[in-house]
Amino acid sequence: MSTSSPTAVLRFLVLTPVSYNAAASESAVRDVGRAFASLGLDQVELVGSADWYRAQFPRSGTWEAWIWDTVNGKDYQTRRAHFAGYVVCETTVGRANAGILRLALQQRYPAFLWQDQERLQKVTGLNQEQADNWQAGWRVQTVAIGD
Secondary structure (H helix, E strand, C coil): CCCCCCCCCEEEEEECCCCCCHHHHHHHHHHHHHHHHHCCCCCEEEEEHHHHHHHHHHHHCCHHHHHHHHHHCECCCCCCECCCEEEECCCEECHHHHHHHHHHHHCCCCEEECCCCCCCEEEEEEEECCCCCCCCCEEEEEEECCC
16 A cells, blocks of 8 residues: 655746737647646646736735735645746746746745747846836846756
8 A cells, every 4th residue: 555645736827928818828838838748747737827817916906915925825725835936938027027036036936937949947037127118127037957
């Protein structure tokens, strides 16, 4: 008789830009899933940021509260963090995605960049390049995984 417990499913938030329509967001989530599977990580649940926003923002009320809850909040029933990590799909991000990534990195959550069928890269930081551009004013800094 086996005494091992089932493997926990890791839940990642896939951060897509506001310029993505619903089909593009769903496609990005599927593609990220394939990238994780190619690494042997098949026990991963991916949640698109647009879906997460629609479900959670009304409870938060402000962008700052939503960003904080996205990274620091916990599931009411399981008391586990909402997400084990984050994946961004573009090298430039807007204010909300930058806020999520910055807070996630501060809390030492893993964050990755996946773009255009390339392999996943580790996100190491953000640079604000255009303070007045809330849709794409931050550039994601990355390193290749293994570096």
